[in-house]
Amino acid sequence: MTTSSTTAGELPCGSMEPAHIHRLQCSRQWRGFLAALAEEFVSALAPQELGTLMARIGMRFAAEHPLPASDTVQGLQDAMNHVWSALDWGVAELHQSPAGMDISHRFSPLAAAFGEPHAPWATGFLQGAYQQWFDAAGGAGLRVQIAAAADTLGSARLRLAA
Amino acid sequence: MTTSSTTAGELPCGSMEPAHIHRLQCSRQWRGFLAALAEEFVSALAPQELGTLMARIGMRFAAEHPLPASDTVQGLQDAMNHVWSALDWGVAELHQSPAGMDISHRFSPLAAAFGEPHAPWATGFLQGAYQQWFDAAGGAGLRVQIAAAADTLGSARLRLAA
Amino acid sequence: MTTSSTTAGELPCGSMEPAHIHRLQCSRQWRGFLAALAEEFVSALAPQELGTLMARIGMRFAAEHPLPASDTVQGLQDAMNHVWSALDWGVAELHQSPAGMDISHRFSPLAAAFGEPHAPWATGFLQGAYQQWFDAAGGAGLRVQIAAAADTLGSARLRLAA
Amino acid sequence: MTTSSTTAGELPCGSMEPAHIHRLQCSRQWRGFLAALAEEFVSALAPQELGTLMARIGMRFAAEHPLPASDTVQGLQDAMNHVWSALDWGVAELHQSPAGMDISHRFSPLAAAFGEPHAPWATGFLQGAYQQWFDAAGGAGLRVQIAAAADTLGSARLRLAA
Numbered sequence: 324m325t326t327s328s329t330t331a332g333e334l335p336c337g338s339m340e341p342a343h344i345h346r347l348q349c350s351r352q353w354r355g356f357l358a359a360l361a362e363e364f365v366s367a368l369a370p371q372e373l374g375t376l377m378a379r380i381g382m383r384f385a386a387e388h389p390l391p392a393s394d395t396v397q398g399l400q401d402a403m404n405h406v407w408s409a410l411d412w413g414v415a416e417l418h419q420s421p422a423g424m425d426i427s428h429r430f431s432p433l434a435a436a437f438g439e440p441h442a443p444w445a446t447g448f449l450q451g452a453y454q455q456w457f458d459a460a461g462g463a464g465l466r467v468q469i470a471a472a473a474d475t476l477g478s479a480r481l482r483l484a485a
Numbered sequence: 486m487t488t489s490s491t492t493a494g495e496l497p498c499g500s501m502e503p504a505h506i507h508r509l510q511c512s513r514q515w516r517g518f519l520a521a522l523a524e525e526f527v528s529a530l531a532p533q534e535l536g537t538l539m540a541r542i543g544m545r546f547a548a549e550h551p552l553p554a555s556d557t558v559q560g561l562q563d564a565m566n567h568v569w570s571a572l573d574w575g576v577a578e579l580h581q582s583p584a585g586m587d588i589s590h591r592f593s594p595l596a597a598a599f600g601e602p603h604a605p606w607a608t609g610f611l612q613g614a615y616q617q618w619f620d621a622a623g624g625a626g627l628r629v630q631i632a633a634a635a636d637t638l639g640s641a642r643l644r645l646a647a
Numbered sequence: 648m649t650t651s652s653t654t655a656g657e658l659p660c661g662s663m664e665p666a667h668i669h670r671l672q673c674s675r676q677w678r679g680f681l682a683a684l685a686e687e688f689v690s691a692l693a694p695q696e697l698g699t700l701m702a703r704i705g706m707r708f709a710a711e712h713p714l715p716a717s718d719t720v721q722g723l724q725d726a727m728n729h730v731w732s733a734l735d736w737g738v739a740e741l742h743q744s745p746a747g748m749d750i751s752h753r754f755s756p757l758a759a760a761f762g763e764p765h766a767p768w769a770t771g772f773l774q775g776a777y778q779q780w781f782d783a784a785g786g787a788g789l790r791v792q793i794a795a796a797a798d799t800l801g802s803a804r805l806r807l808a809a
Numbered sequence: 810m811t812t813s814s815t816t817a818g819e820l821p822c823g824s825m826e827p828a829h830i831h832r833l834q835c836s837r838q839w840r841g842f843l844a845a846l847a848e849e850f851v852s853a854l855a856p857q858e859l860g861t862l863m864a865r866i867g868m869r870f871a872a873e874h875p876l877p878a879s880d881t882v883q884g885l886q887d888a889m890n891h892v893w894s895a896l897d898w899g900v901a902e903l904h905q906s907p908a909g910m911d912i913s914h915r916f917s918p919l920a921a922a923f924g925e926p927h928a929p930w931a932t933g934f935l936q937g938a939y940q941q942w943f944d945a946a947g948g949a950g951l952r953v954q955i956a957a958a959a960d961t962l963g964s965a966r967l968r969l970a971a
Contacts, residue, residue: 343899343900343915343916344830344831344833344834344916344962345830347830347833347834347897348830348833349514350512350514350515351512351571351572351573351675351897352511352512352515352572352573352574352594353512353514353515353519353598354572355546355549355550355572356542356546356610357515358546358549359542359543359545359546359549360542362545363538363541363542363545376525379525380518380521380522380525381521383521383524383525384517384518384520384521387517387520387521388517409513409733410513410514410516410517411513411514411833411837412514413829414829429829430829430830432514436515448518476830505737505738505753505754506668506669506671506672506754506800507668509668509671509672509735510668510671513735513837571895573671573675575667576667591667592667592668638668673838674836674838674839675895675896675897676835676836676839676896676897676898676918677836677838677839677843677922678896679870679873679874679896680866680870680934681839682870682873683866683867683869683870683873684866686869687862687865687866687869700849703849704842704845704846704849705845707845707848707849708841708842708844708845711841711844711845712841733837734837734838734840734841735837735838736838756838760839772842
């Protein structure tokens, strides 16, 4: 790919350049702490246990950040983004599908904070947060699953289904 | 206390006012996450275990932030503050005493992040970080102990002794 | 004042200690830039001109952060704090009085950013922001004046009157 | 461009995605203020005057952040990056050439803060900062010029020459 092949509106992203900016996704104050926390966690627990632990933390987080009632998917998405945006935690998009609800969460700080190799289990935090929010919205019996764990940019996909 | 009783150079600090500023000690992005992490931790582990866990995280953090060699206590203190200051993690002061070395760490974000009730075990992070740095500086056999856990302002005292 | 004289709920604030925390009121990224900007401004403009310039910047800021319509003073205050809180710009309180409306804005980052000596003219930013918001809310002909410029903590008082 | 066309090590950057992350280059607390400042500036001053004003601010900034003496270009570059890195202001690279010294400054927060249309004159800040640092390092008579103003990512190129 050459720079000239990018179309209008696209930014040329070289192989090295974004790394610096991606680190800015996680505030400097906690980068070192959270990286050390991640290393300690992986030395003590299996990935599945780590995912479950992060999901429990995510459920507590969402319970402390309850959403106002909403009649529509768009209203629910807006309420979620009101929380995420204020914390520089990225952007959520909800899409209803025959199989349930697709959740696209772009640009979380999880990869920048815990390190890219730990992004898969760290995504459990988003799983737990969305689970709690959907439970509170009345989605009894539906489960949030991870469809694609957070990538380098902290973007993940999840799915709510029976 | 009335405002007029404060002497020159002192700031009038009412009972309510500092709370807002103290919250600024912890970056907004991770306040909610770390508060939820703390709640999950205390539901699963005893305070002593939590202190030990935090100390292990602190040791990993310090190992990832090694200090340059220093011949003097002042040089060591400067090297430590070089790390802390860049991360908005407060200020360290070292004082040699007959019993060992007193470490005063003021204004860590630990209380603002984990919540004041959890500051005692969260102080384990500082204990582990200083332990690792003193070990690396050649203080074999000396142990860092917590003399006074982090207060509302995130200020704690520790001691290095045999 | 000794520490033991502080009553329950009050924090002991020594003469030196708060300075470190107050600096945290202004994000590290812009502290140096804004301090240099302030020095350049005072070398070129008189204090009154600086206040006017800051007021114009404040009006533009408020126009870019419009408030939802509100029927009550409380609703207006909540809408203002929704903006300020999300940016770590402190807390506003509105009080109706026979003479007009008193505005107390506590803990702005203005003193931490521009330096305490420059806080008086920097307060013009708040004056302009509130002027714009009250104009948009229908307060035609009413003027926001500074009653007490921002102090060390960035706290200021303003007044809306005919 | 499809994602599959990106080569190993490159990140897929869609047309919309980077914008969100780029905003993170400027801390949330000052985004609104600095955008309003930029609008006020362009309403009052011509681009060339704005560039000169920013250069004066940059010179004051650099004078307040003096560099330790260095015998080599690499040492000078390291000292500069020590300042920039601590403030999340990006990365500088110096390259000596027959014509003088090329300065590449990548990922400044200038475009994210002042807005991309204002990045050209905002680059004056970097021009002034490097001018002051080279003056202090003994480069009497040499001038820093802007070779390419800050782009969307805040990356600019400057040149020191007679």
